[in-house]
Structure formats: C-alpha cells, structure tokens
Amino acid sequence: MDTVLITGGAGFIGSHVTDALVESGISVVVLDNLSTGNRRNINLSPAVTFIEGDVRDDDLIEKIFKKNPSMSSVIHLAAQSKVGPSLNNPLEDLMINVKGTVTLLEVARRHEVKTFVYASSAAVYGHVENLPITEEEHTKPLSPYGASKLAAEQYVQTFGALYDMNISALRFANVYGPRQSADTEAGVITIFIEKLLSGRTPLIQGDGQQTRDFVYVDDVVKAVITPFLRSNETKVNGVFNVSSQSQTTINQLLMVLCREVGNTFNPDYSSERPGDIKHSYLSHDKITKIFNWKPHTSLNEGLKRTVQYYRSLLEDC
Ligand SMILES: NC(=O)c1ccc[n+]([C@@H]2O[C@H](COP(=O)([O-])OP(=O)(O)OC[C@H]3O[C@@H](n4cnc5c(N)ncnc54)[C@H](O)[C@@H]3O)[C@@H](O)[C@H]2O)c1
Structure with missing residues (x-):
C-alpha cells in the first residue's frame, strides 16, 4: 500500500486529514515543525510516522523519500497561514510558503510522485465584486500571505504541467471545526x-x-482526499475552490x-x-463537476x- 506524505499534519486541517487517511488503512508520514501545530493533534496509530522538521529542509525531505520508497502522494498543508505575520515579516512568509513548496515539489518530482495536493486559499482573490467567486476570477491578493499562497500555487501548477504529476490546488474558504486555534485567520x-x-x-x-463562507473541516478533508483517491482514474492539473458556497x-x-x-x-x-x-463567498461548482465533491x-x-x-x-x- 502506498504511503502519503502530509506536511502540516500536526495542524488543524492536516491532523484531520491524517486521521481520515489512517481510518482508510493508509500509511502516513507527517512532516511538521510544530510552529503552530501541536503534538497532541498527531494521530498515534502505528500507521503514522511523525517527523519534526521543516518543509524548507531539502536534505530531510530527500531522506524521508529514500526511507519510504512507496511514497507516491504528497498533501502539502504546512504553511505560514496568517495574514498578520505575513505583513510583519513578508520574507519569512515567502520562504515558508514559496520556498517550502518548491523544495517539496522538486524532491517529489525526483521521486516520481504521482499526486500532489496543495492547500491554497481564498486569500489569493482579494476584493472581488462578482459573487460567488469562481476560479476564473482575477487574483489580486491583499496581503503577502495571499501573494505567497498564489505564487506557490503557480509553482504547483507548473510542475503539474511539466511532469507526470497529478496536481490539485485547493482554494479553501474559511475552514472551521475542532482543533482550530483561536489565532488563525478563520479563527x-x-x-x-x-x-x-x-x-x-x-x-x-x-x-x-x-x-463569510464557512466550510466545516470534515468536508474539507473529503475535498483534500478525493483528488488523491481518484488520481489513477483521471489526469488532473487544476485549481479548485473548496467552500460552502x-x-x-x-x-x-x-x-x-x-x-x-x-x-x-x-x-x-x-x-x-x-x-x-x-x-x-466562493463557488464550488468546478470541484463538484470534476470530483463530485459537495459539503454535507x-x-x-x-x-x-x-x-x-x-x-x-x-x-x-
Ligand atoms: N484554516 C483555514 O481556514 C484555511 C483557509 C485557507 C487556506 N488554509 C491553508 O490550509 C493549510 C492548513 O492550515 P491550518 O488552518 O490547518 O493551519 P495550521 O497552522 O493549524 O497548520 C499548519 C501546520 O503547518 C506547520 N508548519 C508551519 N510552517 C512549517 C514549516 N516551515 N515546516 C513544517 N511545518 C510547518 C505548523 O506547525 C502547523 O502544524 C495552510 O496551508 C493554510 O494556508 C487554511
């Protein structure tokens, strides 16, 4: 059985994604530096290997792939995920969100990863008059956070176009649910x-x-997992809103x-x-059409x- 690398698996969304994969009998390697994540969120199943480390550390990621030759999918959720710190320290935000993503993509490409799912954000859109916002809408982020999520998203799409990799960039609306910390954007x-x-x-x-458009974390987990489960059926390289609409x-x-x-x-x-x-608020018509996903x-x-x-x-x- 394939193993999945989940970055940010000690965080709010990542820990729920880890739980769902483990429940489906899938082995998971969690990579997280615990900067905002918490050890108590990490699934204790023997199917989970936790590695405390940074997504910018290419030597470490290379080692993780070498040790897990069956790792053919990456779910990339680790990020500097707040607007405030991105305004105070845009360079750090850039390094985590963009360098971290490209580092991961490069190692994933070398190891012929089949599926790469990336957590993007509604923050890439900025002010939009036409509601609900569709994926075709212009992107004009209002913060360094939105800009770095967008830049990373474009790297993800570029790798999907260049290499034999199924990629999905999921633009989350305001996700909520258990384990969310009060100091996040949607907190x-x-x-x-x-x-x-x-x-x-x-x-x-x-x-x-x-x-605001609030979408429950269990529904988001299904949106994250679906592209990965369907990767053998269809070649995907796309951006998808994930929202309650x-x-x-x-x-x-x-x-x-x-x-x-x-x-x-x-x-x-x-x-x-x-x-x-x-x-x-975001339209989710596209992900419904392609992946038959809807919030429940x-x-x-x-x-x-x-x-x-x-x-x-x-x-x-
Ligand atoms: N929660 C939301 O409403 C929302 C909305 C839009 C997009 N997103 C995106 O979803 C993803 C997950 O968000 P979340 O709400 O679970 O946030 P979170 O802060 O709970 O989780 C992020 C995790 O990444 C880890 N991390 C941060 N920097 C790292 C690094 N350099 N190396 C390794 N690990 C690192 C943190 O320790 C944390 O566990 C992020 O990419 C975020 O931008 C979230």
Missing part, C-alpha cells in the same frame, strides 16, 4: 466559542453584517453560537478592520460539533 469561530464558554462578551469588528453574516454566526452555548446575543461592536472585505455539514451541525469539542476540552481541564 473567529474558535474565538467566539472560547469567549462564550468562559462567560466573556464577544467583540464584532464592524456592524456584523459582513459575510453560502454567505453567513458574523451576526448570524454569533447568534447560532449563542443558541448552542445557551447565551444571549449581546456582543460588543468596534470599528471595522481596515482593508477587511465586506462580502466573500450544515453550519448549524458544524457549529454544534465544534462547540461540543471545546466544551469537552474545558471539562478535561
């Missing part, structure tokens, strides 16, 4: 839940009427969370964040499961 849900569970007042930046206002989001937690809806409001996009978890259900998870963490403390 608003975790922030609200932590506040509500500890009896503090949540803060909404702006009037709360701004909308629906808009939720921040006020609606908080209202559902308050109901789930059993609080009244009574947030504080502050001025909106400069540069914040008012409305954003409603916002209510996803939030319920997420609240349960954070409640259980508090109970364990």
